[in-house]
Amino acid sequence: MVAPGELLFSHAVHGAMAGPSTRSLRSSAVRTRIEDFIAWANGEAARHSLPGEVIPPDPHGAIGTRRFRRTLAWHIARRPGGLVALAIQYGHLRTALVSEGYAAHSRDGIHELIDIETVRAVADTVADLNEDLEGGGGVSGPAARRAIKAAARxxxxxxxxxxxxxxxxxxxxxxxxxxxxxxxxxxxxxxxxQAPCHRTGLRDTPRLDHCVPRCGNVVRTDQHAASLRDRADALVKQAAHAPQPISERLCDHAERLRGIADTHDRARITLKDTTA
Structure with missing residues (x-):
């Protein structure tokens, strides 16, 4: 949408007056852009006969910058690695990721925003696992039984x-x-x-970018096992077109992934196993 290194809502891109000492749009200009976007999106939905994509009128009035910020946060947090991206996007890394000294200088409200989106993402994960277990799915790993109890809540x-x-x-x-x-x-x-992703101190959330395979907090589902095999197949295909040393490493990695999936199949437990 914008040139590398440019702000997403830059006045140079959008052609509006910048805020004091910044290159970004003023709040009033952003509010106007939000309303313009809604009008454009609804026009596209009508043109393509997609009534389900229409953004309906909001009973609480115009969507201001604060509410738009929360909407963006919700979507970012639910992408792979989204909580890290969310923290970067809003100019702060949670204390789980950086030192408290830096976090003490965070922007107002960002702690609360990331806390809320973290819990909402956790709630979605717990609900999905509960639904999977109720349907006969299985889990494995050191924390499998704990995860089943958590899903029941x-x-x-x-x-x-x-x-x-x-x-x-x-x-x-x-x-x-x-x-x-x-x-x-x-x-x-x-x-x-028991979280080895934190070498020093105890944090209130894990460092998902530093997962340790032998961690006692690990849980895997049937879907994870299937995805591990899919990833292994992709590595083998990649190995067929790579020089020999790289090819061997790719194939070794593929075998490790298949081994993890096989271990899951042997060790998986279901909801019935914990209630028998």
Whole structure:
């Protein structure tokens, strides 16, 4: 959308007056752009006969910058590695990722925003696992039984209003914290005291960019096992077109992934196994 190194909402791109001492749009200009975008999106939906894509009128009035910011945060947080991207996008890295000294200078409200989106993402992960287990799915890993117990608590998230206060309370209860890591193809049922992703100190969330394969918090599902085999197949195909040393490493890695998937199949437990 913009040139490398340029701001997403730059006045140079959008042709509007910049704010004081910045190159970004003023809040009033951003609000106008939001309304223009809604009008454009609805026009495109009508032109392509896609009524389900129409953005309906909001009962609370115009969508201002604060609410738009929350909407962007919701979508960013639910992408792979999204919580890290969210922190970067909004100019702050959570204390779980950086030193408290830097975090103390964070922008107003960013702690609360990331806490809320973290808990919402956790709630989605717990609900998805609960649905999978109810359908006969299995899990494996050191934290498999703990994850099943956490998934059984999924209904308590339903219809709950997640605000900054409830987010902090839930983040303090590590029995309820189940994080999805699609890059590592695993779930993390986070326990602070046994998290090797944190070399020093105890944090309230895991470092999903530093997952350790032998961690005691690891959980894998049937879908993870299937994805591990898919990734292994892709590596073997890549190896067929790579020089021999690289090809051998790719094939070795593929075998390790298949081994993890096979281990899951042998060790998986289901909801029935924990209630028998």
């Amino acid at each position: 999924a209904p308590r998230f339903e219809d709950a209003v997640i605000n900054a206060t409830t987010a902090r309370r839930l983040l303090a209860n590590d029995n309820a914290l189940l994080f999805d890591n699609p890059q590592a193809l695993l779930l993390c049922h986070y326990k602070r005291e």
